[in-house]
Amino acid sequence: MTGTIELAPGAAGLAVDSWAWPLTGALAGALAGALVGRDTELAVIGEFLRRAGGRALILTGEPGVGKTALLDAAAEQSASAGIAVLRASGVESETGVPFAGLHQIFAPLAEEFGGLSGPHRAALTVALGFSSGPAPDHLLVCNATLTLVRSVSQARPLLLVVDDLHWLDQASAVVLGFLARRLAGTTAGLLAAALPYEPGSFMRTGLAELELRPLDEAAASRLMSSAFPLLPARTRQRLLAQARGNPLALLELPRVLGEHGHQPTGALGTVLPLGRRLRKSTRRGWLNCRSGRGTRC
Numbered sequence: 001m002t003g004t005i006e007l008a009p010g011a012a013g014l015a016v017d018s019w020a021w022p023l024t025g026a027l028a029g030a031l032a033g034a035l036v037g038r039d040t041e042l043a044v045i046g047e048f049l050r051r052a053g054g055r056a057l058i059l060t061g062e063p064g065v066g067k068t069a070l071l072d073a074a075a076e077q078s079a080s081a082g083i084a085v086l087r088a089s090g091v092e093s094e095t096g097v098p099f100a101g102l103h104q105i106f107a108p109l110a111e112e113f114g115g116l117s118g119p120h121r122a123a124l125t126v127a128l129g130f131s132s133g134p135a136p137d138h139l140l141v142c143n144a145t146l147t148l149v150r151s152v153s154q155a156r157p158l159l160l161v162v163d164d165l166h167w168l169d170q171a172s173a174v175v176l177g178f179l180a181r182r183l184a185g186t187t188a189g190l191l192a193a194a195l196p197y198e199p200g201s202f203m204r205t206g207l208a209e210l211e212l213r214p215l216d217e218a219a220a221s222r223l224m225s226s227a228f229p230l231l232p233a234r235t236r237q238r239l240l241a242q243a244r245g246n247p248l249a250l251l252e253l254p255r256v257l258g259e260h261g262h263q264p265t266g267a268l269g270t271v272l273p274l275g276r277r278l279r280k281s282t283r284r285g286w287l288n289c290r291s292g293r294g295t296r297c
């Protein structure tokens, strides 16, 4: 974690605390069984959700560290507390499609577009590809989106959940960044996740971040033991050292080893086989799982 979490401040003179959401119970308590070693992060996210109206929080961390798992938990908990949840996720193949991300998150609100002013409605419907016309002015799309969110969240608190910001098309990243910095005074909140070092990080300017660190030793060991209770101690120690607290590696390394026919009593080679996700992240230089002992994974 990046020390103290500073949540985005409310607008001058606005008592942000008065926008508390109807979230009951502690997120940490409800999810303690599902996610290993994330009590602190769940408490921070739970606190954010209780006061999320008017705020934004971005989870950052290396591939596989558990960003999506935490977003899923937060979305599920919020929905069960009666908060409307809209989700989108940056997709690599859509990074070149302007407003593709915005389409994902706001298409479910299409019926509400009728309440917007003519210029806002026109800008948003053209941006999302619901009608044709000249490319809309980005500021008009930004304001249309803000107006929409303000209006919809008046009826019911709204949580926007956006995963993989680094794959979001630039036009959507601009609009969502604009929106996230102007939620004060609304009962809408935005919770997002991104790699710490990828393009699109400009969207995060001025927003509160929670950095997810790898699991500590005890939690890593707990996770691997609960998922693979029959691993011999020596193999477990080697895989724990290799995974270095990354939940994806903790779950993927033993599974792939088994798929490669490794016998529980057999000796491990110097190079461990990787699964699809670890290979992909390594190829992109986001993780280094290339070779054997001691390699960061």
Ligand SMILES: Nc1ncnc2c1ncn2[C@@H]1O[C@H](COP(=O)(O)OP(=O)(O)OP(=O)(O)O)[C@@H](O)[C@H]1O
Binding pocket: 034, 035, 036, 037, 038, 061, 062, 063, 064, 065, 066, 067, 068, 069, 070, 223, 247, 248, 251
């Ligand atoms: N704290 C945890 N306890 C148990 N399982 C976890 C935990 N964190 C993550 N996982 C599991 O580890 C795997 C990787 O997590 P996840 O997909 O959330 O990572 P990510 O940070 O979103 O990765 P990416 O950057 O590649 O999207 C998933 O199978 C997830 O369910």
Ligand SMILES: [Mg+2]
Binding pocket: 067, 068, 069, 163, 164
């Ligand atoms: Mg993810």
